[in-house]
Amino acid sequence: MTRIEELKDFGIEISDSMKEGNVIIDVYTQWCGPCKFLSPILEKLKDEGLFKLIKIDLDQNRALGNRFGITAIPTLLFFRNGDLYDGIIEIQGQPLVKNGLMIGAGNESTIREIVGKMN
Numbered sequence: 001m002t003r004i005e006e007l008k009d010f011g012i013e014i015s016d017s018m019k020e021g022n023v024i025i026d027v028y029t030q031w032c033g034p035c036k037f038l039s040p041i042l043e044k045l046k047d048e049g050l051f052k053l054i055k056i057d058l059d060q061n062r063a064l065g066n067r068f069g070i071t072a073i074p075t076l077l078f079f080r081n082g083d084l085y086d087g088i089i090e091i092q093g094q095p096l097v098k099n100g101l102m103i104g105a106g107n108e109s110t111i112r113e114i115v116g117k118m119n
Helices: 004-010 033-047 062-068 108-118
Strands: 022-028 052-057 075-080 088-091 094-098 101-103
Touching (some): 022 108, 033 052, 075 108
Parallel strands (some): 022 052
Antiparallel strands (some): 022 075, 088 094
8 A cells, every 4th residue: 555655755745734635646747738738627626625736747756657657647646545545436437547546637527526436
C-alpha cells in the first residue's frame, strides 16, 4: 500500500491536511495539450473543496514517474485518507481508475463521479 507520506522522498511537500480526505496528484508537463485542458477543471473542483490538489511536472520529477510507472500524461493519482486508492473505479462500465491511477484527461463530470465513488 502506497502512503502519501512516501512522496516526500520525491521532494513533494505533504502537509498533515493531505493525510485525510481526497487528494489528487496531477502529473503533467508544460507541453501537454490534454494536460492544459484538464488543469482548469481540477483547479475548479479543488476550489469547491472536492479534493486537495498537488501538481507535479513530470519533466521536473522523472523519479516520481518511474515510481508509479507513468508512461503517458496526464496521469492522475488518487489518494484517500493518506493511501493510494486501491481498486478499480468504473464509469459507464469502463475502468478509468486502476489502483489509484487514471491516465488521460477526463471531463468535469467524470472527475466528480470518480471522487464520489472513492468515498
